[in-house]
Amino acid sequence: MQEWASQLSAAASSQGFILPNTNQTTLSWIGELCLPIIHGFAAIHSIWQHQANSSTPFMVKGTQATIYALISRRCTFRAGTRFFTRGVDQSGHAANTVETEQILVVPPHHQFSFTQVIHFYH
Numbered sequence: 001m002q003e004w005a006s007q008l009s010a011a012a013s014s015q016g017f018i019l020p021n022t023n024q025t026t027l028s029w030i031g032e033l034c035l036p037i038i039h040g041f042a043a044i045h046s047i048w049q050h051q052a053n054s055s056t057p058f059m060v061k062g063t064q065a066t067i068y069a070l071i072s073r074r075c076t077f078r079a080g081t082r083f084f085t086r087g088v089d090q091s092g093h094a095a096n097t098v099e100t101e102q103i104l105v106v107p108p109h110h111q112f113s114f115t116q117v118i119h120f121y122h
Contacts, residue, residue, distance in 0.1 A: 040073035040098070064107035072100040094119035 046065040075097035077089075088094050097119050104112040 038071070038073040040071065042069070042071045044069045066107065067103075067105040069103040069105075070100070071103070072098055074098055 045068045047068060048065050075093070077091070077093040077097070086095050097117065099115060099117045101113060101115045106112075
């Protein structure tokens with residue numbers, strides 16, 4: 001669990017999507033009590049591959065699962081509801097910025113990632 005948490009923390013800690021003014025040394029004293037969290041949504045699905053046969057020649061042979069993950073997280077610079085936080089501040093941070101990352105892991109050695117950042121200016 002600790003290894004998974006550290007990998008998720010490294011993947012989800014792009015600047016602006018973590019707590020402001022916080023670094024790894026600040027939180028190191030918490031140890032195992034510190035759980036990386038995001039303000040957003042995360043889902044992971046396993047897609048099992050089946051044996052190919054003559055009626056379905058395009059299916060992939062094998063029994064390993066392809067993993068699809070979707071992570072959406074809100075920026076911490078100007079987080080707020082759309083009714084109370086609007087526009088862009090003097091530093092150029094847009095209100096309600098969302099970063100969405102799609103991750104696809106295809107066994108045995110292929111990993112793909114696509115990240116999209118959306119700014120809501122209203």
